[in-house]
Amino acid sequence: MHISELDTPALLVDLDRLEANLRRVAGYCSEHGLRLRPHIKTHKSPLIGRRQISHGAAGLTVAKVGEAEVMLSSGTPDLLVAYPIVGESKLRRLMEVARKTNVTVALDSLEVAQGLSSAAQAAGLTIGVLVEVNLGLNRCGLDPGPDLVALAAAITRLPGLRFDGVQSYYGHIWLNKPDGPAHFEKVKQGIAQVQEDFRKAGIELKIIGGGSTPTLFHSHEIAGINEIRPGTYVFYDSMQVAAGSCRWEDCAVTVLTTVVSTARPGYALIDGGSKTFTSDGIPGAAQPSFGKVTEVPEAVFYNMNEEHGYLDLRQAGKTIRVGDRLRIIPNHVCVAVNMHEKAYGIRGDNVEEVWPVEARGKLQ
Amino acid sequence: MHISELDTPALLVDLDRLEANLRRVAGYCSEHGLRLRPHIKTHKSPLIGRRQISHGAAGLTVAKVGEAEVMLSSGTPDLLVAYPIVGESKLRRLMEVARKTNVTVALDSLEVAQGLSSAAQAAGLTIGVLVEVNLGLNRCGLDPGPDLVALAAAITRLPGLRFDGVQSYYGHIWLNKPDGPAHFEKVKQGIAQVQEDFRKAGIELKIIGGGSTPTLFHSHEIAGINEIRPGTYVFYDSMQVAAGSCRWEDCAVTVLTTVVSTARPGYALIDGGSKTFTSDGIPGAAQPSFGKVTEVPEAVFYNMNEEHGYLDLRQAGKTIRVGDRLRIIPNHVCVAVNMHEKAYGIRGDNVEEVWPVEARGKLQ
Numbered sequence: 001m002h003i004s005e006l007d008t009p010a011l012l013v014d015l016d017r018l019e020a021n022l023r024r025v026a027g028y029c030s031e032h033g034l035r036l037r038p039h040i041k042t043h044k045s046p047l048i049g050r051r052q053i054s055h056g057a058a059g060l061t062v063a064k065v066g067e068a069e070v071m072l073s074s075g076t077p078d079l080l081v082a083y084p085i086v087g088e089s090k091l092r093r094l095m096e097v098a099r100k101t102n103v104t105v106a107l108d109s110l111e112v113a114q115g116l117s118s119a120a121q122a123a124g125l126t127i128g129v130l131v132e133v134n135l136g137l138n139r140c141g142l143d144p145g146p147d148l149v150a151l152a153a154a155i156t157r158l159p160g161l162r163f164d165g166v167q168s169y170y171g172h173i174w175l176n177k178p179d180g181p182a183h184f185e186k187v188k189q190g191i192a193q194v195q196e197d198f199r200k201a202g203i204e205l206k207i208i209g210g211g212s213t214p215t216l217f218h219s220h221e222i223a224g225i226n227e228i229r230p231g232t233y234v235f236y237d238s239m240q241v242a243a244g245s246c247r248w249e250d251c252a253v254t255v256l257t258t259v260v261s262t263a264r265p266g267y268a269l270i271d272g273g274s275k276t277f278t279s280d281g282i283p284g285a286a287q288p289s290f291g292k293v294t295e296v297p298e299a300v301f302y303n304m305n306e307e308h309g310y311l312d313l314r315q316a317g318k319t320i321r322v323g324d325r326l327r328i329i330p331n332h333v334c335v336a337v338n339m340h341e342k343a344y345g346i347r348g349d350n351v352e353e354v355w356p357v358e359a360r361g362k363l364q
Numbered sequence: 365m366h367i368s369e370l371d372t373p374a375l376l377v378d379l380d381r382l383e384a385n386l387r388r389v390a391g392y393c394s395e396h397g398l399r400l401r402p403h404i405k406t407h408k409s410p411l412i413g414r415r416q417i418s419h420g421a422a423g424l425t426v427a428k429v430g431e432a433e434v435m436l437s438s439g440t441p442d443l444l445v446a447y448p449i450v451g452e453s454k455l456r457r458l459m460e461v462a463r464k465t466n467v468t469v470a471l472d473s474l475e476v477a478q479g480l481s482s483a484a485q486a487a488g489l490t491i492g493v494l495v496e497v498n499l500g501l502n503r504c505g506l507d508p509g510p511d512l513v514a515l516a517a518a519i520t521r522l523p524g525l526r527f528d529g530v531q532s533y534y535g536h537i538w539l540n541k542p543d544g545p546a547h548f549e550k551v552k553q554g555i556a557q558v559q560e561d562f563r564k565a566g567i568e569l570k571i572i573g574g575g576s577t578p579t580l581f582h583s584h585e586i587a588g589i590n591e592i593r594p595g596t597y598v599f600y601d602s603m604q605v606a607a608g609s610c611r612w613e614d615c616a617v618t619v620l621t622t623v624v625s626t627a628r629p630g631y632a633l634i635d636g637g638s639k640t641f642t643s644d645g646i647p648g649a650a651q652p653s654f655g656k657v658t659e660v661p662e663a664v665f666y667n668m669n670e671e672h673g674y675l676d677l678r679q680a681g682k683t684i685r686v687g688d689r690l691r692i693i694p695n696h697v698c699v700a701v702n703m704h705e706k707a708y709g710i711r712g713d714n715v716e717e718v719w720p721v722e723a724r725g726k727l728q
Contacts, residue, residue, distance in 0.1 A: 007453040007728050041670060063671045083671060084624040086635070086687055089371040108627040111686040132627075139672055140625045140633055260448040261504045263472040263496075269504055271450070274699055276727055280643050306405060306699060307427045307447060308503055322475040323450055335638055335670060341725060361705060361725070363640055364371045 001351040003344070008258040008325065009272040011340040011357075015347050017252035018048070018234060025216065025233050026055040032220035037061050037080050039211070039231030040071055042334045044359035045343065048234060049074035059102070061229040065090045066362030068097045073358075078102045080130070082167065082229065084112040084140065090364065091119035094127075104128030106167045108140050113155050120160030129155050130167040130207060135190040136183055137172045144193040149201045156203065165207030166194055167229075174214050176244035177284070184215065191224045214243040237333035238292050242282050254294060254327035255336065257309065259320055266314040270326060273304035276339055280332040291328040296320070301328065365715040367708070372622040372689065373636040375704040375721075379711050381616035382412070382598060389580065389597050390419040396584035401425050401444050403575070403595030404435055406698045408723035409707065412598060413438035423466070425593040429454045430726030432461045437722075442466045444494070444593065446531065448476040448504065454728065455483035458491075468492030470531050472504050477519050484524030493519050494531040494571060499554040500547055501536045508557040513565045520567065529571035530558055531593075538578050540608035541648070548579065555588045578607040601697035602656050606646050618658060618691035619700065621673065623684055630678040634690060637668035640703055644696035655692040660684070665692065 003012065029036040038052050039061040049060050049071055059078025062068045068079050084107040085094055097103055098120075105127060107113055113129060120127045131152050134141030142148040148166075155163045168191070173183045191208065198205050210225040213232040219225055235253040236246040255276060261269040277290055290309065293299040296316045303310035309328075313320055320326075330336035337343070338360050345353035367376065393400040402416050403425040413424050413435055423442025426432045432443050448471040449458055461467055462484075469491055471477055477493065484491045495516050498505030506512040512530075519527045532555070537547045555572065562569050574589040577596040583589055599617040600610040619640060625633040641654055654673065657663040660680045667674035673692075677684055684690075694700035701707070702724055709717035 007451060009727050083635075084686070086622050086624050087371060108625050109686050112624070134627065138628060138631075139669065139674065140627060142627045258450050260450050260476070261472050263498065263504060263506045264502060267502075271447075272727075274642065274644065275702060275725070278638065278642060279699075280638065305503065306702075310503065322448070322473050335643075338639060338670075339725065340727065361639075361703060363373050363636075363704065 003256060003346060003349050003351060004325070006256060006344060006351065008256050009276045010256045011337065011343045012254050012256055012327065013235070013343050013345050014252045014254075015345045015352060017250060021234055021236065021250060021252060022051060022055045025230065026057070028217055029228065030056060034219055034225070035227040037078070037209075037227055037229045038234070039082065039229050040067060040359065042231040042234050042337065044337055044357050045355055046071055046074035046358060047355045049076060052234070064362050064364060065093045065097065066364050067359045068103070069093065070359040070362065072097060072100055076101060078104070080104045080106065080229065082106045084108060085116065086112060091115060095119055095123035095125060098123070098125050098127060102128065104130060104164060106130040106132050108132040108142055108151070110151060110154055113151070113158055113161065117158040117160045126160060126162050128162050128164045130164055130209060131155065133166050133168045133190065133194055135168045135170050135187045137170055139169070141168065144190045144197065146197075148194065149197050149203065152198070152203050153201065163203070165205040165209065167207070167209035169211055171212035171214065173212070174243040175218065184218070188222050191222050195224050213240060214245045216245065232334060235333045235337070238289070238329050238331045239282050242285065248292070248329070251329045253333050253337070254329055255291070257326050257328060259322055259324045259326065262320060262322055266312070268311045268313055268320045270309040270311060271307065272328070273306050273308045275306045276336070277304065277309070277328075277330050278332065278335040278339060279304060280335055282331050289331070291330050294327045294329060296326065367620060367710060367713050367715060368689070370620060370708060370715065372620050373640045374620045375701065375707045376618050376620055376691065377599065377707050377709050378616045378618070379709045379716060381614060385598055385600065385614060385616060386415060386419045389594065390421070392581055393592065394420060398583055398589070399591040401442070401573075401591055401593045402598070403446065403593050404431060404723065406595040406701065407598050408701055408721045409719055410435055410438035410722060411719045413440060416598070425595075428726045428728060429457045429461065430728050431723045432467070433457065434723040434726065436461060436464050440465060442468070444468045444470065446470045446593065448472060449480060450476060455479060459483055459487035459489060462487070462489050462491060466492070468494060468528060470494040470496050472496040472506050472515070474515060474518055477515070477522055477525065481522040481524045490524060490526050492526045492528045494528055494573060495519065497530050497532045497554065497558055499532045499534050499551045501534055503533070505532065508554045508561065510561075512558065513561050513567065516562070516567050517565065527567070529569040529573065531571070531573035533575055535576035535578065537576070538607040539582065548582070552586050555586050559588050577604055578609045580609065596698060599697045599701070602653070602693050602695045603646050606649065612656070612693070615693045617697050617701070618693055619655070621690050621692060623686055623688045623690065626684060626686055630676070632675045632677055632684045634673040634675060635671065636692070637670050637672045639670045640700070641668065641673070641692075641694050642696065642699040642703060643668060644699055646695050653695070655694050658691045658693060660690065
């Protein structure tokens with residue numbers, strides 16, 4: 001099938017680019033002895049999870065129990081739930097997942113560890129635990145220091161749990177920003193301090209996990225990190241180009257749209273807005289832009305509503321008509337993929353595969 | 365079932381508030397002789413569409429053919445597709461809908477009208493048409509003037525179509541903003557000019573449609589408007605409170621969330637971020653806020669990632685613990701509802717109904 005036969009908006013995945021991205025990161029991890037446990041938040045599909053595993057990933061990372069349930073069909077030998085799991089219902093479902101594959105949970109509080117311990121004991125299972133370290137993002141995680149060691153020590157004493165190590169996430173760091181390198185230095189210092197603290201406390205760190213796509217290829221510079229869990233690298237997006245972590249030619253996802261109105265001279269409306277792309281912008285961008293129009297690089301995607309994308313074509317030097325189709329690289333591919341029920345795998349202009357975005361919208 | 369038995373995040377709809385909102389707008393339209401054809405973009409559920417009809421709505425409005433298909437089960441006598449429908453696949457599906465209920469399409473180009481005419485002729489159907497007028501939003505629509513009249517005249521000659529009148533949308537106008545009243549005056553002048561132009565051209569305007577929730581209760585001040593199609597009024601949200609179009613007590617939707625981390629003193633993370641609420645902000649807000657925490661009004665929902673909501677509790681004067689549940693009024697309820705598979709209808713703290721958000725994610 002040719003892509004012109006698809007109705008719009010439609011999510012297209014360039015399979016050659018996807019495969020090149022998978023290969024490149026697998027090669028990097030292999031070269032530097034890093035365990036790869038990629039986050040499925042970006043693709044949300046067991047089919048791509050399976051390809052990541054066949055490219056050497058040791059397991060997969062998810063945020064939600066609902067994602068873990070879906071990812072079982074990828075055949076992954078190992079699932080990291082990189083999110084504190086709270087509440088009986090989620091814990092019960094997680095134990096069902098843990099009967100089918102190895103499960104590790106990342107958390108940052110004794111309350112969450114105790115809930116997990118009770119659930120694991122009741123189920124007769126052992127769940128791995130990583131303690132989350134805050135290295136400047138100020139999201140989940142304890143700062144390096146005695147509270148972090150104390151939580152780890154408490155976990156080693158909780159039945160049903162196996163303390164595996166620590167994880168951190170530092171997706172706020174763009175090395176091409178003025179303050180990027182300084183923040184990255186703090187990550188290195190933080191990981192060094194954690195290792196020193198745990199060594200003194202006599203607690204082994206089997207896993208010291210890091211991640212994030214913007215600093216992916218610098219992971220080996222952080223002494224001690226032995227596992228990474230990037231997500232966005234499979235598809236990349238406009239934000240990753242802005243972060244300097246990829247080129248436009250690496251971006252595997254475009255959204256195929258149709259021009260529905262050119263009533264206003266110099267402008268056009270496309271049939272994709274925030275319900276198709278989400279309204280995520282690019283942090284620090286000089287002018288608002290909601291995506292890159294591949295056919296008309298001078299077009300400015302300057303505004304959106306739920307069903308409308310607003311293009312400024314005054315500098316485009318090209319006539320755009322109602323019915324024309326435009327392929328747009330989203331700002332933030334993870335959230336854009338989440339808006340689509342299906343993905344179309346293409347080579348050139350041919351649709352080779354169609355798959356459901358199975359873990360789409362799994363909020364719980 | 366008590367809401368404490370629900371897993372989170374979960375979309376809660378206060379049924380008393382919903383019913384009060386439906387009654388208030390139905391009463392207003394009845395008092396002023398306005399035909400009400402509400403937009404389902406906010407609730408995306410045939411069940412609520414049916415209640416709108418039982419409260420006096422003459423029909424329903426949708427943006428996508430996929431929404432029209434879903435809304436058939438509401439039993440609506442009439443569907444307005446307020447979006448230019450482009451492409452054979454969508455036209456074919458729309459004709460199937462038009463075999464089951466009356467269909468009208470809003471459009472702003474001869475290309476779209478011709479496509480619709482061909483499809484209607486082939487199906488042996490007659491489709492109503494409204495021509496979209498731009499009254500300052502600069503989205504779809506022709507400006508008042510000769511091009512608008514010419515398009516309408518052309519449509520009256522196209523087989524399979526029935527020219528019904530014009531529609532406009534002016535959701536950019538918040539009457540509590542400094543420039544709001546002046547923009548609203550321009551809407552009145554625009555509608556007056558349109559009526560004068562069409563009178564001169566001898567083309568009858570059966571329908572002069574307006575809409576938008578922020579100016580809803582001022583619709584009767586625009587001389588000539590005889591139909592409105594507001595959407596957000598069923599649920600309202602933080603943005604509508606900011607626009608001065610409702611009170612907090614009118615907001616029917618809250619998202620039930622759970623606190624998953626309090627590792628950082630003075631802050632908390634909840635299990636809902638942009639995948640639950642979307643990242644829509646409030647235009648012109650002094651500080652970023654992603655929703656109103658009903659239990660802790662001093663909490664500032666200052667940041668979000670896909671799965672994390674960041675709360676600043678330093679002014680909250682209340683201790684928040686992991687596992688606590690918080691109900692949050694979203695900024696933009698239409699896009700938030702779109703992220704949820706199910707809605708829970710509650711009275712007080714009891715869940716009385718559960719329904720699927722059936723038209724969720726209908727991109728095509």
